[in-house]
Amino acid sequence: MDNYNLLQENIRKRIEVTEDEMSYFIFLLQQKKYSRKELILRESEISHNFTFIVSGCVKSYLIDNKGEEHILTIAPSDWWITDINSFVSGTPGNLFLEALEPTTALLLSREKQELLLAKIPKFEKYFRILTEKAFAVSQQRIIDYMSLTALERLEKFVASYPSVISSLTQQQIASYIGVTPSFFSRMIKGKKIF
Amino acid sequence: MDNYNLLQENIRKRIEVTEDEMSYFIFLLQQKKYSRKELILRESEISHNFTFIVSGCVKSYLIDNKGEEHILTIAPSDWWITDINSFVSGTPGNLFLEALEPTTALLLSREKQELLLAKIPKFEKYFRILTEKAFAVSQQRIIDYMSLTALERLEKFVASYPSVISSLTQQQIASYIGVTPSFFSRMIKGKKIF
DNA sequence: CATCTCAGTTGACCTAGGTCATTTTTCAAA
DNA sequence: TTTGAAAAATGACCTAGGTCAACTGAGATG
Numbered sequence: 001m002d003n004y005n006l007l008q009e010n011i012r013k014r015i016e017v018t019e020d021e022m023s024y025f026i027f028l029l030q031q032k033k034y035s036r037k038e039l040i041l042r043e044s045e046i047s048h049n050f051t052f053i054v055s056g057c058v059k060s061y062l063i064d065n066k067g068e069e070h071i072l073t074i075a076p077s078d079w080w081i082t083d084i085n086s087f088v089s090g091t092p093g094n095l096f097l098e099a100l101e102p103t104t105a106l107l108l109s110r111e112k113q114e115l116l117l118a119k120i121p122k123f124e125k126y127f128r129i130l131t132e133k134a135f136a137v138s139q140q141r142i143i144d145y146m147s148l149t150a151l152e153r154l155e156k157f158v159a160s161y162p163s164v165i166s167s168l169t170q171q172q173i174a175s176y177i178g179v180t181p182s183f184f185s186r187m188i189k190g191k192k193i194f
Numbered sequence: 195m196d197n198y199n200l201l202q203e204n205i206r207k208r209i210e211v212t213e214d215e216m217s218y219f220i221f222l223l224q225q226k227k228y229s230r231k232e233l234i235l236r237e238s239e240i241s242h243n244f245t246f247i248v249s250g251c252v253k254s255y256l257i258d259n260k261g262e263e264h265i266l267t268i269a270p271s272d273w274w275i276t277d278i279n280s281f282v283s284g285t286p287g288n289l290f291l292e293a294l295e296p297t298t299a300l301l302l303s304r305e306k307q308e309l310l311l312a313k314i315p316k317f318e319k320y321f322r323i324l325t326e327k328a329f330a331v332s333q334q335r336i337i338d339y340m341s342l343t344a345l346e347r348l349e350k351f352v353a354s355y356p357s358v359i360s361s362l363t364q365q366q367i368a369s370y371i372g373v374t375p376s377f378f379s380r381m382i383k384g385k386k387i388f
Numbered sequence: 389c390a391t392c393t394c395a396g397t398t399g400a401c402c403t404a405g406g407t408c409a410t411t412t413t414t415c416a417a418a
Numbered sequence: 419t420t421t422g423a424a425a426a427a428t429g430a431c432c433t434a435g436g437t438c439a440a441c442t443g444a445g446a447t448g
Contacts, residue, residue, distance in 0.1 A: 064341035072336060085330040094337075117319070124318035125311070131325040136279040138332040142266060143288075145339050146372050147258035150405075169425065178340050183405050185427055344435075363395065377435050379397055 003031060003054045003104060006078055010052075015126045024120065028112040034058075034099035041097035047086035049107040053077045056103025057167050060095045061175070071175040074100075076164050080130060101167055145178065151187055153177040158193055165194060197225060197248045197298060200272055204246075209320045218314065222306040228252075228293035235291035240284060241277035243301040245269075250297025251361055254289045255369070265370040268294075270358050274324060295361055339372065345381055347371040352387055359388060 004026050011017060011025070029052075034040060040058065041047055051058065053075050060081060061071045072095065075081035086093025087110060108116070116123055144153055154177050158165060165173070174184035198220050205211060205219070223246075228234055234252065235241055245252070247269050254275060255265045266289060269275035280287025281304060302310070310317050338347050348371050352359060359367070368378035 062337055062341065066341075068341070070337070070340040072333065072340075084326065084333055088326045088330055121315045121318065124315065124322055128318055128322040128325060131322060131329055132278065132282045135325055135329040135332060136282055138329060138336065139266065139278055142332065142335055142339065143256055143264070145336065146264040146266075147256065147260075147262070171425070179404095180406060181426075182407080182428080185425095187405090189427085365395070373434095374436060375396075376398080376437080379395095381435090383397085 003106070004029075006054055007052050007106060010078055011126055014129050015122060017120075017122065021120050021122065025116060025123065028116055029106040029108055032105050032107055034103045034105065036099060036101050038099045038103075039096060040099060040105075041083060041093075041095065043094055043096055044092045045086075046090060047083035047093050047095070047097075048109050050080055050082050050087065050110075050113060051075075051097070052080050052106040052108070054104040054106060056105075057100040057164065058097055058103055058105070059100055059172070060097050062094050062096065069175055070178070071172060074161065074164055074168070074172075074176060076161070080134075084134075100172075150177060150179045150183070151191075154184075154187070154193060197300070198223075200248055201246050201300060204272055205320055208323050209316060211314075211316065215314050215316065219310060219317065222310055223300040223302055226299050226301055228297045228299065230293060230295050232293045232297075233290060234293060234299075235277060235287075235289065237288050237290055238286045239280075241280035241287050241289070241291075242303050244274055244276050244281065244304075244307060245291070246274050246300040246302070247271045248298040248300060250299075251294040251358065252291055252297055252299070253294055253366070254291050256288050256290065263369055264372070265366060268355065268358055268362070268366075268370065270355070274328075278328075294366075344371060344373045344377070345385075348378075348381070348387065 007026075007029075008022060011022070017025075030049075034056070040051065041060075043063065055077050057077070058075045058081050059071050060073045060075075060083065061069050063069055073081060081097065083093035083095040083097070086095070090110070113127075117127070144156060148156070154173070157173065157177055168176075170184055170188075171181045174181045177184075179187070201220075201223075202216060205216070211219075224243075228250070234245065237257065249271050251271070252269045252275050253265050254267045254269075254277065255263050257263055267275060275291065277287035277289040277291070280289070284304070307321075311321070338350060342350070348367070351367065351371055362370075364378055364382075365375045368375045371378075373381070
């Protein structure tokens with residue numbers, strides 16, 4: 001199984017496409033490998049690509065004006081990730097993207113995406129569905145932030161992404177759920193969470 | 195100018211459509227009027243519709259397990275609103291939708307949307323763009339929640355939605371930015387925010 | 389005009405989570 | 419196998435924001 005299989009399945013789960021259509025999509029992609037801790041995107045750069053994770057894991061995060069890092073999303077394999085704000089507007093974003101482990105990814109640039117969608121409008125549906133799902137997840141995250149305690153958010157995170165947990169440090173999980181590492185440590189003391 | 199003009203402009207800002215295509219979209223819509231405080235959607239109902247606000251204002255909110263209300267989004271005229279989670283999955287959601295003032299809306303049901311997209315795939319693009327934008331806004335909201343103080347979030351909210359402020363109570367603004375009404379009151383004391 | 393309800397304010401006190409510096413543990417690289 | 423750096427734990431203290439109840443005030447309703 002090559003590096004495109006995972007993406008092909010991901011697409012076929014959502015829309016029906018012919019071999020030719022699929023080939024054209026794949027033809028537009030650029031494959032890249034990143035080593036652990038390698039930066040894929042820096043703050044104030046324009047996010048030119050939609051990035052599909054074939055293997056490995058990537059986080060997006062921002063550095064606030066106190067210098068604190070906050071993890072926004074964590075993308076394991078079979079997920080797309082980008083700085084959506086920057087990607088959509090074509091303006092510099094405020095997110096970093098960084099590989100958490102050795103990662104293989106497929107990049108679809110905005111221009112290539114436009115080519116793709118112009119030539120095979122069917123893929124509009126694929127991206128609409130992806131974006132709807134991402135939007136729904138993002139909304140739920142806001143809800144959780146407003147209505148759950150840190151411990152509840154942690155439990156939910158662990159339940160939602162059990163496979164990702166092991167490749168994350170406590171600091172990273174703390175950052176994702178929105179607490180400091182030291183509070184996180186105290187919070188889980190005595191409890192068996194993982 | 196009738197009730198469909200606003201939507202037509204909204205669409206034409208994003209994609210090019212013929213009169214016929216536009217007419218078909220409009221043909222699928224159901225127009226509804228809501229009075230102040232009228233519930234459009236209740237928790238644990240399925241959100242069958244995408245709702246376009248022609249005039250008035252609608253909020254989406256949830257009630258957490260302590261009985262507290264949290265406002266998730268506020269949609270003034272020219273915006274779409276729904277419980278995206280429920281709408282996309284077709285399962286019962288956990289949001290309420292409520293008119294904040296007398297409101298005229300255009301409803302597009304999931305089935306009608308599917309008809310529309312099947313017949314005129316061009317509209318896929320319209321909904322993809324809408325959803326991308328909504329997703330970007332949602333992501334930014336999470337970022338703000340993680341990295342700003344309550345006062346900073348308030349200032350940002352006021353700057354972003356100046357026209358909406360006047361039709362909201364302090365309690366509602368407090369709920370949107372995620373603080374209690376009493377803290378909100380203290381927080382703005384002495385400051386001229388509005 | 390009276391009253392009722394609900395938004396907003398305020399006082400007194402509380403707590404979830406933050407800060408910062410120090411220590412201990414883990415784990416990758418030489 | 420050692421070593422060095424980063425992750426995690428922890429003590430002492432701090433603060434943003436919450437809680438709850440009492441009070442004020444203004445617009446709606448009779």
